[in-house]
Structures are given as structure tokens and as C-alpha cells.
Amino acid sequence: MQAGIRTFRDDEDIERGKNIKDEIEKAILHESKISIVVFPKNYASSTWCLNELVKILEHRKSCQHIVLPVIYDVDPTQVKKQTGSYAEAFAWHEESFKYEMDMVQRWRATLKEVADLGGMVLQDSNESPQVEYLISPMLCEGLNNSATIGPNLMLRKFAKTCKVNPLPLKDGKQSLSSDESSKNPNAILDEGIRRILKNCYPPNSLNLYAEFDGDNVVDDKDDECDVNNEVDDECLEPINKKDGSSTVGIATICGIGGIGKTTIAKVVYNQNIERFDDIVKGKTKKIYNADDGINKIKKAICCRRILLILDDVDDLGKITKIIGTRIPFHPGSKIIITSRHRYLLSRPFISQMFDLEASSSYGDLCKVFEVKELAFNESLHLFNWYAFGHNSIIVSFMEYASSIVKHCGGLPLALQVLGSSLSGKSTSVWKSTLEKLEAIPDSKIQKILQVSYDSLQDDHDKNIFLDIACLFFGKDRDYTTTILDGCNFYTTVGIENLICRSLLIVNENNKLVMHQMVRDRGREIIRQESLDLGKRSRLWHKEAFDVIREKIGSKTTKCLTLDLQGLLEDKTRRTIARNFKDFPKGLIWLRWQGFPLEYIPTNLDITRLVVLDMRNSSLKHVWMDTEFLPNLKILNLNHSHDLIKTPNFLGLPSFEKLMLKDCIKLIEVDQSIGELKTLTFLSLKDCTNLMKLPRTIGLVVSLEVLILSGCSRLDDVPRELHNMKSLRVLNLDETAIH
DSSP states (O other): OTTSOEEEOTTTSSOTTSOHHHHHHHHHHTSOSEEEEEEOTTGGGOHHHHHHHHHHHHHHHHSOOEEEEEEESSOHHHHHHTOTHHHHHHHHHHHHTTTOHHHHHHHHHHHHHHHTTOOEEEOSSOHHHHHHHHHHHHHHHHHHHOSOOGGGOEEEEOOOOOOOOOOOTTOOSOOOOHHHHTTSTHHHHHHHHHHHHHTOSSTTOSOHHHHHHSSSOOOHHHHOOOTTSOOOGGGGOOSOOTTSOOOOEEEEEEOSTTSSHHHHHHHHHHHHGGGSOOSSTTOOOOOOSHHHHHHHHHHHHTTSOOEEEEOSOOOHHHHHHHHOSSOOOOTTOEEEEEESOTTOOOHHHHHHHSOHHHHTTHHHHEEEEEOOOOOHHHHHHHHHHHHHSSSOOOGGGHHHHHHHHHHHTTOHHHHHHHHHHHTTOOHHHHHHHHHHHHHSOOHHHHHHHHHHHHTSSSHHHHHHHHHIIIIITTOBHHHHHHHHHTTTOOHHHHHHHHHHTTSOEEOTTSBEEOOHHHHHHHHHHHHTTOSSGGGOSEEEHHHHHHHHHHTOOOTTOOEEEEEOTTTSOHHHHHHHHTOOTTSOSSOSEEEEETOOSSSOOTTSOOTTOSEEEOTTOOOSSSOSSOOOOTTOOEEEOTTOTTOOBOOOOTTOTTOOEEEOTTOTTOOBOOGGGGGOSSOOEEEOTTOTTOOOOOGGGGGOTTOOEEEOTTOTTOOOOOGGGGGOTTOOEEEOTTSSOO
16 A cells, blocks of 8 residues: 555455455456466465466466466465475365366466466565565556556455464454464364354354344355355355444354364454454453442443453353443444354343343344364365364374374364374374374363253253263164153253253254264263273163173163174073072163073162163063062063963053064064053064954054054954043054055
């Protein structure tokens, strides 16, 4: 500007709502006389920059457009011949665009062409004198070749080379260094953050900043960012402009520990703080007590438009203790809160925090964005930066790197911790680390995830979390609720609390899932209960088998799951299965797939069971006489190919679900089924030898689902089925009924 040159920068000169691609092409083709193209070390990693460079060179050939290359802190031969960091970038492009190699070759040719033009080579030092040295010849060349100059001359600074370093929130400026961006993972963090924000919830939002602004929302139909390529700067549109929004807005960035909430908040702060008012202005004031502090804060913010970041907030009471209630935020102020709690901001709290008029527009005032895990390729990219200092992988490390990245499950913290710890280590160390991770989670990562567990409000929710992490991961929500309700839990509200804390997800199939490292944290908590397996509260898989084999069970064990099928030889299984003297007592849920005996022995204590799961068993009869099981709700005997007859159902007052799918030798359903007053689900699917049902089945008035499909020898059903008023589903496919 001092030289009378008007510059164009895509991060400052494009108005919100404009199409960034069209605006840049307009600047290049119609409004610019000169393009200065800056080539730092990481220039070739940006497909956006490479495509713009192609456009500039095409424009140069068709008119008198001046192109001045500036090689910044990199050997010029790397630009021309694509060696060094440029070679690494193109190796990535050739892998990513292997079906579009014509485009990659066009980028290579364009770089060679622009390097041959001649320009300037600048070293990483004080930039100001070099910029002045750069401007003088450019201005002279412009005067000699352009009819107009001065206000109509636009300088296109093409490459935005600076990356944002994570800074303490109190800092108001970005740390800018093109050299550092080539040595550390800030470049991929920048892109990863953009992609994270692009994929934030709610799904209809274009990006955090546009949605958050309130008055200036970008039209996502025209300006949608392409997350499959370089994400343009529209995705980092400022959250507020001095002459823009007058709405006070709150954004909550939520997600599990280590997902990048604080990093995103820092980026937002660093890139937007200069657009807001400074309430400190370098001065520090003494605060004598909480009330004095609240009053000073209110006085400072009531007349200034501010950007306020509240990091890692899980207790709204802490906010009111700092800034009080009925806060007189100046119009246009923005508040960003990071939290592990998805539903942190409630309507009553907003009403308390703001005046009634503001709280009435609660839906528009508050936005919630849940940060999602990185995709595999993005995870691998970030991991490589920390492990190798660049994006490419040494071939001998490829297998281990891929396995470790998969283990991290897209969690940025885990990628950083493990990548840094393995940097410079041999392949044998990598292999050993991977083996250790499968047995013992990394302590640094687990420490962060422990915070989410500790934030649960009581032991009730903590126990539900541990049960799901150890025993019910991937299980149906309703199935799990039935079991845990039988353990005197309030499971429905407990699951909701875990979801709110980003510790649990219920997927589209109604299955309970959680991030792998969150699950590992739960299981590690159980392992740390005791070195003695028999004194741990929950046992699963091999550990459960070891307790039974070594006869070290105790009253401490609350839950145990066994799957012996294929794990043990038949002889060993029979030996273990007959001796239940030391088997844990008072179990609520027993899952023993492949149970090897013909009936459940009397010395196996099942009196408190809520769910008995013995799929693929060798049972011929479930129990020999009548069993009184007051709590039993679910009995799963699917694929028990030797089962001949169902058990006697007397003594099952709470029974709800009976699953007998693929019991191919089953020939009789016991008459006592009519005594089940709470049965809602019965599956006899593919019981190919079943020829009839007892008439007493019509007495089961609570039955809602009856599945008889695949019972190929069943040629009739009792007329009493007409009495079953609750029956919603009756499946008779592939039966002999005509």
C-alpha cells in the first residue's frame, strides 16, 4: 500500500457469501496486472495453489499478465525439478490422484515453466526489507508494461504459507512461520481442523464460523467446500466482522477427550481476535474477591464486542462463578465453549445467563458442534508428521504405521502421542509398541480420557459405563437395558448421560458403541482393580476362562462372559464345565456360547440371572426339573442343535424373550408356556422338526412377536392364537401351512 499497489488476498478480500473460486479467477483474469507467486517449502502440498498457478500461467500466455516467482527459503531446483519437499508432495498427489495423472503432470509442467521465468530467491529472515526490494522492480516493470497503474494495479499474493501454531488462549496473535510449517504437523493440523469443522454437527451447517455468525450465513448451495480436495479458506470464514453481525452467539464445541476441541478453539481465537475489541489493553487490574471480579468483567464487556473462549467446561456453575448471571454482552460478541458434554447449555441456563429477550431466541442463539474423528488417510497424514517429520512413510514402517493409525481410531491426541514417541525408533521398537498397545493402553492418552470418566456425576453412571465397555460393547441397546435394569440400574437415563458426555454412541442399528480408546480406558480401570483376576468386578473372554480354570472366583465378580467355542479342546471343556464349585455366585448375566453339557447342572447357581445366553450349546434339556428364576427375562438358545424340548416355564414370572432359532432337533414346546404372563417375543425360526405348538400358547396374551418362519414341518397353528390381542408380528414364511 505504501507503494501505491492494491493487493488482493483471498482470506481478506472475498466477501462472505461469494464463491471463492469465482472471485479468485476474477482477480487473476480481470483485475490483476501482476501476480507474485511465493514458493515456500510446502507450496506443492496444496492442490488449491497448484490449480491457481495453472490458471495464472494460462492467463500469462493469453495477455500481458506479469508473473514474478519468489522462491522463499527453498532451493530453486526443488521447484523446477520437484525434488526435496516438492517430491514428497507429488508422491502424495500421485497416490491421491492416480486416476487423474494428466492433472498431476500439468502441475509438474507448470512448476517447471514458472521456475524458468526467473524471479527472486529469499531466505528466511526479516521479510520487510526484502519485500521493499521486491516491490521496486515489480513497480518499474508494471509501469513499462501497463497502461494503468496505481489504484488499478492489484498484487496477487498467491501462496498463503503461514500456519497456525497452537498458542495459549491469552495470546492475541498468530505465530506465523513458513519454516516451521515444513518441519512440524501444523500444515496437516490446519487442513484437518478445516475438515473437522466441515464435518461438524449439525450436518446442514457449512462451517462453524458461518453458522455461528447469525446475521451473515453463507449459502451452502453455492459455496459448499469440497472436503475431498484442499479445503478453501471459505471454511475458515471469520466469525464476526466489525461491520457484520450484531447478534450475541454461543457455540459449544463438544467431543471426547483428545479429539481436538481446544485446538479448534485456539485456531478460531487466533484467526479472529483482531476483529474484536481488546478489553485489557495491556493493563492488569487487581481483583479482591469473586463479586469484585464479576463486576469488573461485566463492566468491561458491556460496551465492547468481545470474543470469549471458555475451554474445557463441564460445570456451568463455574461460568457463573467467573462472569456471573444476566451478563450484558455487547451486540456482536461471541462466546465459544469447549466441553465433553454434548448438551451443556440448557434453556434455563441461557435464560439465567442473558436477558429474557435474548433467551427467547435460544435456538438461534446457541449452536452445538460435535467434533468427529479423522478419516484414515487424514490420520495417517498427521501421524507421519509426528513420526517422520514429513508426510511420506518409509516402506519398512508402512505395515506398523497403518496398524497403529487404525488403533488410534482417528483420535488426534493419540496420533500425536504415539507418533512422537516412535519418532527415530527402529522397526523392532515399533513392532513391540504395537504389541504392547494391544495389551496395555498408552498412559498419556488414558490420562486424558480418564477425565471424562471422572466427570460422570455418580457411581451409578460410572458402573454402567464400565459394564458397557467391558461386556456390552456392540450389543443392542434394548437388550443391554434389560440386563442392567435387572441389576437395579436406571439404565435408560444412565445411557443418556454417557451419550451427553461423548462416551457412548447408539448407532443406526441401535447398537451401543464407543471409541476404541474410550473402551480401552474402561477395561483398564477394571484391570487396575486388582492383580488377582478373581477379585476383579468384571471378567470377559480369556480372563473369565482363567478364573474358572484356576478356581479363583470370588464374590467380588459381578459380571462374567464366556465364549468357549473353538477356544478349548472338547475334553478340557467337559472337565471344566462339570466343576462349578468355585464358579461365581449371584451372576446377573451369563453368556456361555458353546456350553458343552446336555443340561444345566444343579450346582451352577443361576438363581439371580436376568439373561441366560447359551447359543450354540450342546443342551438337550435346559434344566431337568422346574427352576424358580424370579429375575430371568431373556433366554437365548439359538443354534442349539441338540435341543429336543423347551424347558418347563413354571417359575419364570418375569420372562420376556425366548430365542430358539435354528434348534433343528426341537420337537416340543412345553405346555407350561401358557403360564408366561410377560412373554413378548418368541422365535422358533428354522426349527425344522417342530410339527405343532401347544394350544396353551394362546394364553400368552402379552406376546407381541411370534416368528415361525422356516418351520418346514409345521402345518397348523392353534386357533387360540386369535385370543392373542397383543400380537403384532406373526411370521409363517416357509412353513407347511397353506
